[in-house]
Amino acid sequence: MAEIAKAAGVSVATVDRVLNGRASVSSKRMELVYGAARALNYHGLPTLRSRLPVKQPIVRIGVALRRRHHAFYMAIESALRSAATRCSDAEVDLKIVCQSNNTAQEAASLIQKLAESCHVIALMAPDHSAVSDAVKVAREKNVFTFSLLSDFAIDARQAYLGVDNRKAGRTAAWGASHTAQRPGALAIVVGSHGYLAQEMREAGFRSYIRERQPEFTVVDTLVSAESEDDVRHGVERLLGKREDIVGIYVASGGVEGALEALRRKARTGKVALICNELTPLSREAVAERAATMIIATPVEQLTQQLVTEAVHTVNGRGEELSKPGPIPFELYVSENI
Numbered sequence: 001m002a003e004i005a006k007a008a009g010v011s012v013a014t015v016d017r018v019l020n021g022r023a024s025v026s027s028k029r030m031e032l033v034y035g036a037a038r039a040l041n042y043h044g045l046p047t048l049r050s051r052l053p054v055k056q057p058i059v060r061i062g063v064a065l066r067r068r069h070h071a072f073y074m075a076i077e078s079a080l081r082s083a084a085t086r087c088s089d090a091e092v093d094l095k096i097v098c099q100s101n102n103t104a105q106e107a108a109s110l111i112q113k114l115a116e117s118c119h120v121i122a123l124m125a126p127d128h129s130a131v132s133d134a135v136k137v138a139r140e141k142n143v144f145t146f147s148l149l150s151d152f153a154i155d156a157r158q159a160y161l162g163v164d165n166r167k168a169g170r171t172a173a174w175g176a177s178h179t180a181q182r183p184g185a186l187a188i189v190v191g192s193h194g195y196l197a198q199e200m201r202e203a204g205f206r207s208y209i210r211e212r213q214p215e216f217t218v219v220d221t222l223v224s225a226e227s228e229d230d231v232r233h234g235v236e237r238l239l240g241k242r243e244d245i246v247g248i249y250v251a252s253g254g255v256e257g258a259l260e261a262l263r264r265k266a267r268t269g270k271v272a273l274i275c276n277e278l279t280p281l282s283r284e285a286v287a288e289r290a291a292t293m294i295i296a297t298p299v300e301q302l303t304q305q306l307v308t309e310a311v312h313t314v315n316g317r318g319e320e321l322s323k324p325g326p327i328p329f330e331l332y333v334s335e336n337i
Contacts, residue, residue, distance in 0.1 A: 001015045001016060003040055004033060004036045004037050004040060004042060005033075007036035007039060007040060008029075008032040008033045008035065008036035009032065010029055010032060010033060014029055014033065015033055018030055018033045018034075018048065018051065019033075019044065019047070019048070021051065027052075030051065030052060031052065033048070034048050034049070035085070038085055039085050049091065056089070056090050056091045057090045057091065057314070057315065058090065058091045058092075058093060059090040059091070059092050059093070059119050059120065059310060059311050059314045059315075060092075060093045060094075060095065060117060060118045060119050060120070061084070061092060061093070061094055061095070061118060061119070061120045061121075061122065061306075061310050062095045062096075062097070062114030062115075062117070062118035062120070062121045062122070063077075063080060063094065063095070063096050063097070063121075063122045063123065063148075063306075064096075064097050064098070064099050064107070064110045064114070064121075064122075064124075064125075065077060065096060065097070065098055065099065065123075065124075066099045066102070066124055067226070067253065068098035070253070070279075071279035071280055072277040072278075072279050072299075075279075075299050076299055076303060077096055079299045079300050079302075079303040079304075080094060080096070080303045080306070080307070082303075083300075083303045083304045083306070083307040084307055086304075087308075087311060089311050089315070090311045090314070090315070092307060092310075092311065095114065095117065095118060097110060097114070099123070099124075102191065102192055102194070102195075102225075102226070103126070104125065104126045104128030104129075104130045104131050104194065105130055107123060107125035107126065107128075107130075107131050107134075108125075108128075108130040108131050108133065108134035109134075110123065111123070111125075111134040111135060111138055111145065112134055112137070112138070114143075115137070115138040115141055115143040118143060119142075119143060119144070119310070120143070120145075120146065120158075120310040120313065120314060121138065121143060121144070121145045121146070122145070122147075122148045122161070122306055122310070123145075123147075123148055124148050124149045124150045124195070124197075125147070125150070125152050125195075126152065126192065126194030126195055127150075127151065127152040127153070127154075127195070127196045128152070131152050131153055132152070132153040132155070132156055135152075135153040135156040135157055136153075136156045139156060144158040144310075144313050144314070145157045145158060146158050146159055146161055146306065146309065146310070147159075147160045147161070147162075148161055148162060148302075148306070149161075149162040149163075149197060149297065149302075150162065150165070150195045150196050150197030150198070151196045151197070152196065158309075158313055159309060159323065159324055160326075161302060161305055161306055161309065161327070162197070162297065162302065162326065162327060163295075163297055163326050163327050163328070163329040164326035164329075165196070165197045165198075165200035165201050165204070166200045166201070166203060166204035167204060167326075167329075168200075168201050168204065168295050168329055169200060169201035169202060169203060169205040169206075169207075169208070169249075169251065170204040170205065170207065170208040171204075171295060171329075171331070172204075172205055172249045172251070172274040172293075172295060173186070173204070173205040173206075173208035173209050173212075173213070173249070174208060174212075175272070175274050175292060175293040175331075176216075176246075176247035176248075176249055176272045176274050176292070177208075177212075177213040177216050177247070179247070179272040179292045179293070180216070180246040180247045180271075180272045181246060181270065181272075182246060183213075183215040183216055183246070184216065184217075184244045184245065184246035184247075185216070185217050185218070185219050185242055185244045185245050185246065186205075186209065186216055186217070186218050186219070186245070186246065186247040186248070186249070187218070187219050187221075187222060187235075187242075187245055187247070187248045187249070188201075188202050188205055188206075188218065188221045188222065188248075188249050188251055189221075189222045189224060189231060189234065189235065189248065189249070189250045189251060189252060189254070189258065190202055190221055190222070190223055190224075190251050190252050191223070191224065191225060191226040191252035191253060191254070192223070192252075195252075198252050201249075201251040202221055202251060205218070205251070206218050216246075216247075219238075219242065222234045222235070222238055224254065225254075226252050226254045227254060227257070228254055228256040228260070229257060230254065230257065231250065231253075231254030231255070231256070231257030231258055232254075232256075232257030232258070232260045232261045232264075233261075234257075234261075235248065235257065235258045235261035235262070236261040236264060236265065239261060239265045239267060239271075240265070245267075245271060246271060246272065247271060247272035247273070247274070248262075248271055248272070248273050248274070249274040249275075250273070250274070250275045250276065251276065252276070253276075255275040255281070255282060255285075256281060258273060258275070259273070259281075259285055259290055259291065262290070268290050269289055269290065272292045273285075273290070273291040273292055274291070274292055274293050274294075274295065275291055275293075275294055275295075276294070276295050276296070276297075277294065277295075277296055277297060278294055278296040278330070278332055282294050282332075283332070283337055286332055286333060286334055286337050287334060287337050289334055292333065293331060293333050294331070294332040294337075295329055295330075295331060296329060296330040296331070296332060297327065297329060297330075298327055298328070298329070301327055302327055305324055305327065309324055
């Protein structure tokens with residue numbers, strides 16, 4: 001009660017009266033107590049909710065995150081919980097689960113499980129028939145699916161939430177070609193061609209070099225699992241075979257491995273390294289000029305958009321196809337980090 005009182009800016013006695021219904025409390029103070037209890041994940045929320053003067057609709061959002069203990073996905077989870085707490089149009093209940101692998105089968109299974117208890121589902125998944133089928137089945141149950149960060153099931157999902165990945169790829173190519181020490185070979189690292197985000201980033205990267213920087217070449221794409229070790233092994237092999245590599249774009253996760261490979265090959269600072277998402281590690285790498293540029297998803301904007309779109313869709317029963325449009329990405333270099 002003391003923690004709730006402090007967060008709500010009221011006395012412990014007021015919290016006690018609200019929790020136990022001992023005496024009348026103003027609607028405003030009840031809402032303050034309730035909001036603080038939600039932020040603290042208080043176990044008695046159902047009881048508190050029943051005492052609010054006006055009941056809001058409940059919207060249950062199931063979100064499947066990849067690499068849950070990675071700094072980027074931890075930031076998404078934290079921002080999602082804050083966005084849910086701030087929502088004034090509905091009572092948002094979040095159910096966050098972790099994906100253990102990048103397969104379409106697991107994504108389809110998660111959609112099926114989340115559809116049993118949620119109104120809305122959001123996840124990053126491969127663009128695969130199994131995923132599309134699961135989305136369509138969920139939609140038949142009035143459960144709406146949003147593709148998060150990487151699009152899929154375009155004919156069945158409610159909307160895509162994320163950046164324009166083709167533009168991100170072209171921007172990465174611009175960064176690599178303009179910061180490389182000399183014209184030469186450029187490399188792209190992806191985790192899986194099954195993810196449209198990575199496919200579109202690769203396509204954008206190649207198209208920019210082909211159209212604007214013909215003095216550079218792009219070598220065969222390095223496909224590697226998004227773990228630090230796999231990316232490190234792949235980049236080390238590439239650097240060992242190609243002395244003419246002047247730039248690398250890690251279009252997926254695992255930039256930690258690329259940084260280590262450059263260090264081991266004594267190429268740090270000699271190869272322009274472009275990466276995705278602002279994390280403590282990528283920030284440090286750019287600040288120290290071990291990496292050249294970060295193309296980052298605005299996490300706060302992404303999560304706020306997800307909550308807003310989810311509530312709007314459920315309240316409208318998904319009758320209007322949502323078209324929020326891509327979120328503008330952010331760029332970080334050593335001078336603005």
